[in-house]
Amino acid sequence: MKAFRRFERSERAARLAEVPIPVPGQGEVLLKVSYCGICGSDLHAWLNHKGYESVLPEVTFGHELAGIVTEVGQGISAWSCGDKAVMIALQTKYDAEDPYCRKDLPQLSERRRVQGLHLDGGMAEFVCVDEEFLIPVPEDISLPLASLTEPLSVAEHCIGNRSDITRGTKVVVSGPGIIGMLCALAAKHRGAEVLLVGTERDEAVRLRAARKLGFQTVTVGAGLPPLSENVLEHFPLGADALVEASGAASALADSWKSVRPNGVVTAVALYSRPIELDLTQFLRKQIDLRTSYASSRPDYLNAFEMLRNGAVDFDSLIRIYPLKDAEQGFVDSEQLKVMKAVLDCSGEGPELT
Numbered sequence: 022m023k024a025f026r027r028f029e030r031s032e033r034a035a036r037l038a039e040v041p042i043p044v045p046g047q048g049e050v051l052l053k054v055s056y057c058g059i060c061g062s063d064l065h066a067w068l069n070h071k072g073y074e075s076v077l078p079e080v081t082f083g084h085e086l087a088g089i090v091t092e093v094g095q096g097i098s099a100w101s102c103g104d105k106a107v108m109i110a111l112q113t114k115y116d117a118e119d120p121y122c123r124k125d126l127p128q129l130s131e132r133r134r135v136q137g138l139h140l141d142g143g144m145a146e147f148v149c150v151d152e153e154f155l156i157p158v159p160e161d162i163s164l165p166l167a168s169l170t171e172p173l174s175v176a177e178h179c180i181g182n183r184s185d186i187t188r189g190t191k192v193v194v195s196g197p198g199i200i201g202m203l204c205a206l207a208a209k210h211r212g213a214e215v216l217l218v219g220t221e222r223d224e225a226v227r228l229r230a231a232r233k234l235g236f237q238t239v240t241v242g243a244g245l246p247p248l249s250e251n252v253l254e255h256f257p258l259g260a261d262a263l264v265e266a267s268g269a270a271s272a273l274a275d276s277w278k279s280v281r282p283n284g285v286v287t288a289v290a291l292y293s294r295p296i297e298l299d300l301t302q303f304l305r306k307q308i309d310l311r312t313s314y315a316s317s318r319p320d321y322l323n324a325f326e327m328l329r330n331g332a333v334d335f336d337s338l339i340r341i342y343p344l345k346d347a348e349q350g351f352v353d354s355e356q357l358k359v360m361k362a363v364l365d366c367s368g369e370g371p372e373l374t
C-alpha cells in the first residue's frame with residue numbers, strides 16, 4: 022500500500038512510500054483510510070521542529086483519520102467489516118490505577134502516545150488501530166466531515182471544559198488557524214459572541230474564511246491599532262474570555278489588556294519558546310490563566326454533535342488532496358495557502374455529502 026512516511030529525523034524528510042498492508046493483531050482493527058487531515062503537529066514533525074524529538078525517525082504520519090473497517094484481529098466483537106470509525110489520536114491504554122484515566126483526562130497521562138507520530142498513522146491506504154481508540158461514526162456524518170472530529174474535539178475540550186463559555190459570553194479568539202477557527206465555531210455553537218483575530222499573514226485565506234463563516238474579524242500587527250482597542254470597540258467592558266490559539270508569545274503576554282476583570286484566558290496553542298508574562302497585570306484583574314491540552318473520548322462525542330448539526334461548514338474550511346499529493350498538502354499548509362488540508366486516502370476522489 023501507499024503511505025506518506027518520514028524516513029529520517031531531519032527537515033522535510035518524508036515521502037510517499039510503498040509498504041506492506043499492516044496485519045491487525047490481538048484487539049486491533051484494520052481500517053481502510055478514507056480521509057486523513059494534516060495537523061499543525063504533523064507540520065512541526067515534518068519540519069523537525071524543536072519539541073518534536075519524540076517523533077519516530079521512520080513513521081507514517083497522520084492522526085486525524087476516518088475510515089472503514091476491513092478486517093478485525095483476534096478478540097474483536099464490537100466491530101465488523103464496513104463499520105465507519107474515527108481514531109482517538111492521543112492514546113493512553115485504560116488503567117484503573119491511573120488517576121487521569123479515572124478523570125476522563127487520559128491525554129494527561131505520562132503513558133500517552135500519538136498514533137501518527139509515535140506509531141504508524143493514517144496517511145496511508147490502511148492503518149491498524151487498537152479497538153480501545155476507535156469510535157463509531159454516526160450514520161448521518163460523512164467520512165470527509167468525520168476526518169475533522171479530532172481537531173474539533175481539541176476545540177471542544179478547550180471551549181467546553183476550559184474556558185467558561187456559555188450563551189452570550191463575549192469571546193476573543195486569537196489566531197485563525199484551524200484550531201482557532203474550530204474554537205470560534207464551538208463557542209458560537211454555545212451561543213457566544215465571537216471576535217476572531219489574525220495578522221496580515223492570515224488575511225488572504227484564514228480571515229477571509231472566518232468572515233465567510235459569519236465572524237467579525239480584527240487584523241493586528243505593526244502600524245495597526247492594538248488588539249485591546251479593537252476589542253473594547255466590540256465589547257466595551259472587555260472580553261469575558263480570550264482563547265489564545267496563535268502560538269504568538271506577544272498574543273498571550275498582552276491578553277490581559279483585552280479581558281475584563283475576573284475573565285478567563287485559555288492557551289490552546291503550543292509556544293516555541295518560553296514567554297515573559299507580566300503576571301501582576303493578570304493578578305490585578307484576577308484573570309484566570311489556563312491551558313487546554315488535546316482531548317478525550319467525550320470531546321470526540323461532542324464534536325460529532327457539532328458536525329451533525331451543521332455547525333462546521335466543510336467546504337469553507339477544507340481543501341482535499343489525493344494521498345499521492347500529500348507533500349503538496351504539507352507545503353501549502355506551511356505557506357498558509359489553505360485553511361485545512363485533508364488527504365483523500367481512498368483513491369476514489371472526494372465523496373462530499
Ligand SMILES: [Zn+2]
Binds near residue numbers: 084110171172
Ligand atoms: Zn491534530
